[in-house]
Amino acid sequence: VYPNDASSAQDLLSAADRTMYHAKNNGRNKVAFCSDSAHLKALGREQLLLKTRLSGAIQDNGLQVFFQPIVDGGSGAVLALEALARWPDGNGGWVSPDIFIPLAEKTGQIQELSSCIIGQGLTQLAQWRAEGLQQPLMVNISRSQLFAPNFVTMLVEQLRRCELHPQDLVLEITESVALTDYARQLRHLRQLVATGFRIAIDDFGTGYSSLSQLHEIPAQLLKIDASFSRRLNTEEGRSVMQAIVQLGHLLKLDIVAEGVESEEIARHLQQLGVRRMQGFYFSEAVPANAAGLMLRLGVTRQLNPP
Numbered sequence: 001v002y003p004n005d006a007s008s009a010q011d012l013l014s015a016a017d018r019t020m021y022h023a024k025n026n027g028r029n030k031v032a033f034c035s036d037s038a039h040l041k042a043l044g045r046e047q048l049l050l051k052t053r054l055s056g057a058i059q060d061n062g063l064q065v066f067f068q069p070i071v072d073g074g075s076g077a078v079l080a081l082e083a084l085a086r087w088p089d090g091n092g093g094w095v096s097p098d099i100f101i102p103l104a105e106k107t108g109q110i111q112e113l114s115s116c117i118i119g120q121g122l123t124q125l126a127q128w129r130a131e132g133l134q135q136p137l138m139v140n141i142s143r144s145q146l147f148a149p150n151f152v153t154m155l156v157e158q159l160r161r162c163e164l165h166p167q168d169l170v171l172e173i174t175e176s177v178a179l180t181d182y183a184r185q186l187r188h189l190r191q192l193v194a195t196g197f198r199i200a201i202d203d204f205g206t207g208y209s210s211l212s213q214l215h216e217i218p219a220q221l222l223k224i225d226a227s228f229s230r231r232l233n234t235e236e237g238r239s240v241m242q243a244i245v246q247l248g249h250l251l252k253l254d255i256v257a258e259g260v261e262s263e264e265i266a267r268h269l270q271q272l273g274v275r276r277m278q279g280f281y282f283s284e285a286v287p288a289n290a291a292g293l294m295l296r297l298g299v300t301r302q303l304n305p306p
C-alpha cells in the first residue's frame with residue numbers, strides 16, 4: 001500500500017514481491033500484507049513463546065468468551081451483548097486481548113481463535129434463545145477473516161449447528177479494516193449482508209476514516225470509539241461527538257457509544273440523543289451466567305429522564 005510500505009513504485013513492487021513469497025511460504029492461496037510479513041519477521045522470542053502457548057490454548061479450549069452488554073442508557077435494558085475473548089494467564093490473571101488478538105492476526109491463528117470464540121458464543125446464545133431471550137450477539141471480526149474464503153461458510157455452519165440465523169449476529173468490523181482495500185472489502189461486506197448478517201463499524205473515528213466512502217459501506221450500526229466519550233467533559237469534545245452523531249443519523253445508522261465509564265459521560269450522551277451505550281459504568285465483560293441475568297433484568301445503572 002502506497003505510501004505506507006514504500007515511497008517509490010520500484011520499492012513498492014519489490015515489497016509486493018517479498019510479501020508474495022511470504023504468502024507462498026505460509027501455505028499459498030492467501031492474502032498477505034507487506035506490513036504483516038515485516039511484523040512476523042520481527043517477532044521476538046517472547047512472542048514466539050506466546051504464539052506456542054496460544055496454539056495450546058486454542059486447541060485445549062483454554063480460551064473463554066465473556067459478554068459485555070450494550071444498554072439503553074435511559075432504561076438500563078440490555079439491547080445486545082458483545083462477545084469478547086478472554087485468555088487466563090495461568091497465574092490467576094488474564095492476557096490482554098490487545099496482546100493476543102494482534103498476535104493471532106500476525107501469526108495466522110486468528111481464524112482458529114475466532115471460530116472457537118464464535119462457537120462458544122453461539123452455543124451460549126442458543127441456550128438464551130431457548131429461554132426466550134431475543135437480543136443479538138455482536139462478534140469482532142478481523143481483517144484477515146473477512147478475506148478468508150471459508151469465513152462465511154464457517155459462520156453459516158456454526159449457526160446451523162446451533163439452530164440460529166444470521167439475524168442473530170452482528171459482525172463488528174473495525175473502521176481501519178472497513179475502509180482499506182476498499183473494493184474487495186465492499187464485495188465481502190455485501191455478501192455478508194445478503195446472507196442476512198448485520199454489520200457494525202467498530203472503533204469509529206480512529207481508523208483511516210474516509211467520509212466519502214462511509215455511506216457506501218453496508219453497515220447498520222456505528223460504534224463510536226471510546227476516545228470520543230472520554231472527551232465529553234470539554235465543549236470541543238461534545239461538539240465533535242454531536243457532529244459524529246448527526247452524521248450517523250443522516251446515514252440512517254444506529255449509534256452505540258463505547259467507553260461509557262461514568263454517569264457524567266452517560267448524561268452527556270443522552271443529551272446528544274445517543275441511546276445505546278457500552279462501558280464500565282453499566283458493566284464490564286462478564287461470564288455467561290452474569291450476562292444471562294442482565295439480558296433478563298437489565299443492568300442496575302440507568303439514567304433518569306433528562
Ligand code: C2E
Nearest residue numbers: 084085097098101117140141142259260261278279280281
Ligand atoms: P473492541 O471490540 O472495541 O471491544 C471493546 C473493548 O473495550 C473491550 O476490551 C472492552 O473490555 C473494553 N471496554 C468496554 N467498556 C470500557 C470502558 O468503559 N472503559 C474502557 N477503558 N474500556 C472498555 P478487550 O476485551 O480488552 O478487547 C480489546 C479488543 O480486542 C476489542 O476491542 C476487539 O477489537 C479485540 N477482540 C476481543 N475479542 C475478540 C475476538 O474474539 N475476535 C477478534 N477478532 N477481536 C477481538
Ligand code: MG
Nearest residue numbers: 082140172202
Ligand atoms: Mg468490538
Ligand code: MG
Nearest residue numbers: 202203223258
Ligand atoms: Mg470497539
